[in-house]
Amino acid sequence: MILIASLALADDATLADCCRAGGANACPTSLAVRTEKSSVEAIGLGYEVAGAWTLACSGKGKWDAAFTADVDADPPFGQVLTTVAPLAMHCFVQSCALPESTCLGSPDAEGRLSVVDCESNMPADHAALARPARGVPTGGKVVVIDGKPLVASPVTASPPAAPTAAVPAAPPVAVAPPTPPAPVNTPLPVELPPDPPEPCPAAPEAARSESRKRVSTGDDLRVAGRVDDALRDYKAALTMDKCNGYAWMSISMLAEQQGRTDLAIRALKNTTRLLPAHPGAFLMLGKAYESFGQRSLAATAYRRATDLAPSNAEAIEGYMRTRGG
Secondary structure (H helix, E strand, C coil): CCCHHHHCCCCHHHHHHHHHHCHHHCCCCEEEECCCCCEEEEECCEEEEEEEEEEECCCCEEEEEEEEEEECCCCCCCEECCCCCHHHHHHHHHHCCCECCEEECCCCCCCCCEEEECCCCCECCHHHHCCCECCCCCCCEEEEECCEEEEECCCCCCCCCCCCCCCCCCCCCCCCCCCCCCCCCCCCCCCCCCCCCCCCCCCCHHHHHHHHHHHHHHHHHHHCCCHHHHHHHHHHHHHHCCCCHHHHHHHHHHHHHCCCHHHHHHHHHHHHHHCCCCHHHHHHHHHHHHHCCCHHHHHHHHHHHHHHCCCCHHHHHHHHHHCCC
């Protein structure tokens, strides 16, 4: 067991080591990811996957033809086949390296995670997973100990205090039990930012740059479970650049994590209006519509995603599944 007090004085390297050393409830040492080279066979009520791209914590990957896994649904390209808790997966992402330009996507309705392209949010294919590793993210870390996430940022230790004269110990007094901490996640407020104007006027480059930074900061907070703080950063990004479609995309992910598919759909409609050539936005909109029971609208969104990315298997499967609905 690692004392929580020690985390306050830990540097980035120590926090990363803490994640990796935390046992079964902390970081996995590697991730198995389905690619187009994996074979999938229906067996009974589930599927057997043979072959996977294995990502090590160092960022180096290799094809493992001997890998096999039983899953309950036909996995799309990029899906993580390693069974591990989502918080532990975030720990892996924050303390380990990933291939260049790839990120861990948001969990689907069943909690399954995928490695995606950071910009398009499309599932990573075999070529993307084979890219060189990028560096480990810096800043606050999510350290999972005994299944509980601890968010810590490195701070500088204060110099030791001057010694003081010994004081006789006071008699013991009754101590009230500690108040349990408030949950990390809170329900997403209904009030989202105002929809962007039509047409949306371009902001100055300096404002657009700062807006992108606030979205990135918000994404880190969202991964850490700090819902209110993440939404605050996304709103700030939109005050700087009303046309930032990526801010709306991140808001949609936050809404989905909170079980607010209705708000996610509204955010994604703004995303697709501001980023009309972004196939991942239409794919996400199709998924949101489908989970909300609006199959006809889902088919339209999936079809647009296939128009923009004709080889994307997940968009094609979504369209085939919902057309005529």
